Amino acid sequence: MILTFPHMGNTYITAKVLLDELGVSYVIPPLDNQEALSIGARYAPELACLPLKINLGNYIKAYEQGADTILITGGCGPCRFGYYSEIEQGILRDLGIKMDVIALEKPDAGLLELMRRIYRLSGYEKNVNRVIGAVKKAARISALVDELERQTFRTRPRETAKGSTDRIYSAFRENVLNAKGYDGIKKLIGETSEKLSAIKVNRNQTPLKIGIVGEIYTTIDSATSFNLDIKLGNLGVEVDRAVTVSGWIIDHMFKKALRLPYDTGYVDAAKPYLKTMIGGHAQETVGHSAQYADRGFDGIIQIYPLSCMPEIVAQSVLPGLSRDKDIPVMTLIIDEMSGEAGYMTRIEAFLDVLDRRRERSIG
């Protein structure tokens, strides 16, 4: 069994730690998600959402490199993501690509089936503690990687020599593929963080602050949204993104499943505009937007893939929030037809608006 898994931003680092620690052999699909998208768009249903198309491209690339089993997480709705495993299996089957899928979710057949899947995933490891240890280590790495990314968000707009952060960070994303296991990757993260801290920054600068909200895949996977977070940083904007890989793993998958308390401040913040959970990350989008506004951010950018159901609802209620809290909100919708230049024009115009607003409030 040679495993593979779909890309989503830096999740490959977390997955790598998990599989390294379990001692399972695996293939990481090439990092280029734009190419994966063009492959996936050929075979996926036209109106399927973007992440499904990218996933398919990742699988087909990994299959060419010898992978035969796919590891993904699942869900039970109402967002389409919960049914990805079945639709993807159907498409691969009709393409004649023989790949198994291990979906980590609560199956219809009950919890015993889930245990069986984990058992299979861990290479039939009998030592339960080793499995739990590997999961814990992976969760810890995901938190460290997210912290590292936050550090780049702070450094990028303030650095005096433009491009310093990008050089260090993209080198990290390449080098991490050669690091091995929890210890190796943790060391690399530590070194990278030190390098980032050593970058010369202009401390007097007060950059514009923009909160990025929206559907998890397109916000976390920077390449899908034309490296929006990086581009904004290089235009002198400090970005923040409340939805993270580690938050998703720790809050969404563990704490929720084990019924432990976790931060639900966004639920209350969203309440005046969106009363209930409707699936996906709509509640997070609306709640985080309200929280960003209260924290004094200059603007909010919502990103989602075309036809994403929960985010369409969020988009419909955001104008009210924007009016009430007096904060500009821009929505960017992404699909395989999106062109980078058009988006950059819109982003630059949005930044001009934010700049003027700030000047007016000071002057």
Add this chain to the structure above:
Amino acid sequence: MSIILMGCFIMKKVGIPRGLSYYEFYAAWKVFFEELGAEVVLSDRTSKKIIDDGVKACVDEACFAVKIFFGHVINLMGRADCIFIPRLTSISRNEYVCPKFGGLPDMVRGSIGGLPFIIDAEINMRKDKNGGLKAAYEAGSFFTTDRALIRSAYNKAVKSGYGVLPAEAAAPAGVLKNEGRLKIAVIGHGYNLYDSCLNMNLLNKIRAENAEVITLDMLDRDSIIKRSGTIPKKMFWNFGSKAVGAAFCLLDRQDIDGILYVMAFGCGVDSFVCDYVERLIRREKDLPFAVITLDEHSGEAGLNTRIEAFIDMIRWRKKNDINLPSHGQYLHHGESSAG
């Protein structure tokens, strides 16, 4: 709180938009509100104006049916004391409806100004079979404080109204001839199939070709539910599991000549259900299958051509398949979603 208390006395006319869940639940809702002494005001039938108003008010990315629903809400403004837009999170065990149904009242509030009071009781029967009654208590509290009355109104509504289709769903009499009659199954959401303005009179166009139309509502409900659980992972959308179950039922039958899948552009649920059903049918049986995607830019001439071509193809393969093959193994493969 004062609005709610006042509501008990003022609200006499409750408006129901003729869109989305109207096509499934209107009969029950009408009984429920009338039992509580309210007058039900229904929005007008979908028209060009209603579509235009809805398209203008709604975000571009929503599906066509949601946009039309917005138009119906606008149509009701000034005609009713309140508008009933329930939050349909789930109407069946372990299944959801669609995120947009769950957030519908929020979407309407966020997009249309000057609305009357909106009754947005949440119907959630995913884990709780009493979810319907709970929603009834909430919705009914705006008309009466008598919980027993609400309960009896709810029971009457479920008994006499559940599963009753609205007038739009009825087939006109006398169109079909017995000789050479085809049977075409049409899979799609009720609100896409029965709103003849939305789909440019699609069902009657098929009937005009002397083909009987069979929709999901005409199949046996119990066998649909039974068959929907036979796939490895059951669909978690109410419509999805219904459509998959229905596809199995249609494959079992020998009298179906072709299957049409009708969806609205941008419908997330349909994008997956359609793909699943199409692959299922193609694997199991050599049966003509086509997809029709509708939105506010659809042209009627294009629709006519596609329906005529679909029916012609079915008739030709019946008539002269030996002399001139009008279908092959992969004839429609990969071309179904064009247009």
